[in-house]
Amino acid sequence: MVRSSRGEPSPGMWRREAGTVVRRAVALPEQAESPFVISSGVRIPRVPTEWAPHSHPSHELVWVRGGTLTSRVDDRVFTVSEGYGLWMPAGVVHGGRATVGAEFHDAFFAPDRTPFAFAFEEPKAIAMTPLLESLLTHLSRTDLDAGARARAESVVFDVLQPAERQFALPLPGDPRIDAIAEALLDDPADCRSLEEWARSLGISERTITRAFRHATGLSFAQWRQVLRVHRALTLLSEGFDVMTVSETLGYAQPSSFIAAFRRVMGTTPGAFFDAADGTREGVRNPVSHVQNS
Known part of the structure; x- marks a missing residue:
């Protein structure tokens, strides 16, 4: 089980908020x-x-x-x-x-x-x-x-x-790279490069790349990008604006975040949540015809 920065058991997700x-x-x-x-x-x-x-x-x-x-x-x-x-x-x-x-x-x-x-x-x-x-x-x-x-x-x-x-975000479950997944789940803005991770863990970049591909089907860069989009969905739904979310997730500018979101989700953050708002409007209509049919 992935642990948060406080060492608390966590269901493989983000750092637990105070007051949870x-x-x-x-x-x-x-x-x-x-x-x-x-x-x-x-x-x-x-x-x-x-x-x-x-x-x-x-x-x-x-x-x-x-x-x-x-x-x-x-x-x-x-x-x-x-x-x-x-x-x-x-x-x-x-x-x-x-x-x-x-x-x-x-x-x-x-x-x-x-x-x-x-x-x-x-x-x-x-x-x-x-x-x-x-x-x-x-x-x-x-x-x-x-x-x-x-x-x-x-x-x-x-x-x-x-x-x-x-x-869904696949978790590696590989002891060679689990430390990377733990660090990024704890802080998605961690921008350490593949070279820096390899040096820190004492293994080759090629080993990390192969391990991520084998365990998740994604490259290290793709996996981090998908993880950040998962986190972005939560932050955006809580009302944070795109600039704040992009900074929180370690992007140099909002346009880079929007481009990454589009690559993963196929649409921009604004369009994604506009579609969700449209669904909410549709739910206001009761289903009385089912009872009366």
Whole structure:
């Protein structure tokens, strides 16, 4: 497990913020013990919140509004930003961290009644379309009769789809280069070159390059760039402007950061978050037709 600069065990993510509350697990909603196929709810952490590694007997879909969720699953870090969700298969051990004030939504799916097509063996990024999010919000109601709930649940499985972009940061898990990953997770602005790292660790640049390629599928420079974009998503969602984020992540000027963000995400930071804002607007429309059909 990667450790923060304070030496605290951390679920392979960023330096833990002061005042972070660490919880043992996300509690399943009470209705998860009922015959419902899908049970959903929402909470708003008033302080930065971290969940220690845990698993659930049900499949879980999590998404956020007004912030981000970062989740560590084995050798990967997932950053869940607006417009996306993360499907966590039943039994998969994971940890997570939500930014303060983010609306944290989760939905639990009974494994024995979830269609086989959704029995993903690994975590998946899910496209949180306005319709899907509205349906799951609709299912958080406690006054739905059995027929209305069954209709809404069936439509969920019609529209729930993996996102085109499966955005995850692979962690090396190689003792030769783990020190590099630990340092960059602790401080993404660390600008030490490949040559400087090689000299510091007493190994060759070629060894570092090969180790990163073998363990992550990325070069050292590409891996650091993807890590910085993961961190940028969190900072931007918290309201920091592009100039502040670029400086925080070690870029000489905002244009360099924007270019790096575009290379990884296929769009600029502004366009990415504008699209998320558009999704939020769409979710305001209720799904009353499902109940009345």
